[in-house]
Amino acid sequence: MIRNQPTFYSLREIVEQLGGEIVGNPDVRVRQVATLANAGPDTITFLANERYLRHLSAARAAAVIVGPAMRDATDKPRIVCANPYAYFAQVSELLNPPRRAQPGTHATAVVDPSAMVAEDAEVGPLVTIGRCSRIGARSRIGAGSVVGEQVTVGEDVLMHANVTIYDGCVIGNRVILHSGAVIGADGFGIAMTEERWLKVPQIGRVVIGDDVEIGANTTIDRGAIDDTVIEEGVKLDNQIQIAHNVRVGAHTAIAACAGVAGSAKIGRHCRIGGASGIAGHLTIADHVEISTHTLITKSIDKPGVYTGAYPFDTNREWRRNAVQLRHLKDLADRIRALEQTLAPPERSKP
Amino acid sequence: MIRNQPTFYSLREIVEQLGGEIVGNPDVRVRQVATLANAGPDTITFLANERYLRHLSAARAAAVIVGPAMRDATDKPRIVCANPYAYFAQVSELLNPPRRAQPGTHATAVVDPSAMVAEDAEVGPLVTIGRCSRIGARSRIGAGSVVGEQVTVGEDVLMHANVTIYDGCVIGNRVILHSGAVIGADGFGIAMTEERWLKVPQIGRVVIGDDVEIGANTTIDRGAIDDTVIEEGVKLDNQIQIAHNVRVGAHTAIAACAGVAGSAKIGRHCRIGGASGIAGHLTIADHVEISTHTLITKSIDKPGVYTGAYPFDTNREWRRNAVQLRHLKDLADRIRALEQTLAPPERSKP
């Protein structure tokens, strides 16, 4: 891991900031978080799952974060709290505070005179900011990023290097954009005429709410006419494709390599698995969970877990079985025929 | 949507340019296109599908584009034409004309002295153009893009920000390249020798025909020896991967996240669904349609629609059923055994 100048915190200081209860010596000091496997002295680790309890005694961590059920499972100094993983995240943030914006625009950045960059924002080397765009307070624009014209970037935004924002898009406050993300490219709007594709101008925008995180090389297309909308608190992993006029509901999380086709509406608090797909014009209810590698082809109107991946096997077994997929209807018909042969007519299946 | 300085067109002016027949007041003026749902005054919308007819009366649009069958379905001023969606695309282009190249090279661009940039081309900030490359008339190279050496870029090309073109590639006229696209990276050519991979130099090029559009973060690899070819009029959505020595036939459209493996030949006028895959060295006929999430593992020699996605279900039902996939061959064998038990020998299935 990256080792910055360490700042030590005692358990007492941590609990003062984040709550929780200390069991054991409150003056134990830690300077970094660690996994059970690789914990060194001066580190604090966490135990979210009873399965890993046996690793804890061997771990060299100075302290551990545990849930109420494991309060007495160790004699290490510990912080007891309701949600050890979330608590751990907060401790890590304390020990690894994000770098603040260093106010100013790098001499090599190309900022249009009509753009408005907050005084305490940081514009990195070789950045381009177009006509009439605005960059909010304390936001950081990473090296090589390109912000188009009439773009609004909120406050406390972290745009990493080599991000691209097309004209007219809106980025909320505290949004994080990772490198290679492309926001606002044209949606795939084409109309067939006389054996050729005609481009349909894409005149909507992308509007991204507060506290959204967008992974590396993820693409979000601008709307064809109306806007594409990513609501507040949405978390998008890497290499996700969001097509034009999609709406992703607040606090939904989507894992890497998923794709959402045009005009789909995804609810709030959904969890969408990696490499899954959602077909166009569907509506997905709130609190829906979609498994990895699953293609959703119909709207889903109630919460639950939905799955559709082909189970893998050795190639030999897969070959034996998969070939039968082409005869499933025939197999089903033959079963019915057998049942009709065997059963007296009055008992035959409908 | 982005609101530029509006230009108003009367229906009469539109029909003078694009054809079609006006029913109702020809002097009605519009300044923007709109969806049925969000149409405001001064907008023109379209009706491509009878299903949405009921929304039309509520729509506040000043006018509407309809097909012959719906000529009398509304009393709004309307333009009647054969293909409302394509007509709509043209009206939108009229009302939202693409920005023209602003001739000149930005002071921060790095253009090799041996490169030839047309006088009326636009080279944006922080662009790099390598040795002996050419940029054609009226083409626009977006901020941060990198054009390698010996690259040919045609006329009226629109290269958005942060595009990368490797050495030696050829880009036709009127091509649109979206941000993050990478054209001409090395194909995945490796040979195993003595338990190590040996890199096979990739010395072919990528050759892109006229009127091609390439989506954000799409990658097209250079040929291993001969070239990778994208024929005229092809439309590629975002995050598509085209491997070395692929040929994509003219006017084929490929949706986002699809992948085409090495040396596959795709016909003309095909439609390839999102997140689908085409295995290496296959040949796909003209006018083939491939569904979303489908893997094509054998050549296809006649037009039609081909599909191979696993239907999703609730996780509980999927678990119940999917486990049987590992026993399909056994189930088929048992059905045959039952048939043989029941049927007189002469009637048994072959």
Add this chain to the structure above:
Amino acid sequence: MIRNQPTFYSLREIVEQLGGEIVGNPDVRVRQVATLANAGPDTITFLANERYLRHLSAARAAAVIVGPAMRDATDKPRIVCANPYAYFAQVSELLNPPRRAQPGTHATAVVDPSAMVAEDAEVGPLVTIGRCSRIGARSRIGAGSVVGEQVTVGEDVLMHANVTIYDGCVIGNRVILHSGAVIGADGFGIAMTEERWLKVPQIGRVVIGDDVEIGANTTIDRGAIDDTVIEEGVKLDNQIQIAHNVRVGAHTAIAACAGVAGSAKIGRHCRIGGASGIAGHLTIADHVEISTHTLITKSIDKPGVYTGAYPFDTNREWRRNAVQLRHLKDLADRIRALEQTLAPPERSKP
């Protein structure tokens, strides 16, 4: 293909450098490699597969590389060697030597004064190199690339244009990184608390071994706490996603569009097919081969080929059959019921 100033080699000169046996005139000279189909005079081609033998007599190549079994299959001048494809790769490298670094830092690059760039390294136009980073001997950093802070780049590295390396990552010797690759973005670490996602700081690094190649727009996330590791000799194609804390074993090759979820451990010498997926926290043994479009959901502890793609069919046939997938358990139950009806109790299946 790109035609550089040709250098001619006689077969004798080639064999002196690379071994193998000449049959026929050793003074025949070649200047480029070629495919059987497009071979011109002065080229050398190769024959790795007996199937293509009939094309060889028509090929205009001046010479050919063949295996021992095809030593006498042609009367063209030829080099006989154990592994014609690997030999061909080496001949191609001889005829198409990679461009060497042109020592020096371009005037437009922004290199932090604390960074250490080897004297004979090449830093291209508009590159950014952050605080305390190091660039090793003879390495080339392509235009527009961004190297963060405290990054270590080894010797003889080739970083193409528009690559992004986040803070603290380590790149081995002779690594090739293609455009759009993003190394070290934050892993997808989020914890749910009070109906909102809390970001878990990602403080591990990405550590990439020697002789690794990373394709265009591939993303490798930094570790959450410990590091993400790509061992020596790994070859990653385009648009691959490697999540946090993954380890990819030495000399494993992964084809385009594959995704590896968090903390998965992949063995050495594996071959992972395109668009396949490996779920989180799994362990995959050495020498495992995974087919295209296959999702691996359980650890694999022995070598072999594993597959799980849905076989495609015409849409009509697929519809007929796929609908039965929702009734597979029911079909299996009905087969058993039939068997029990027919069979005497003592012979019924368990």
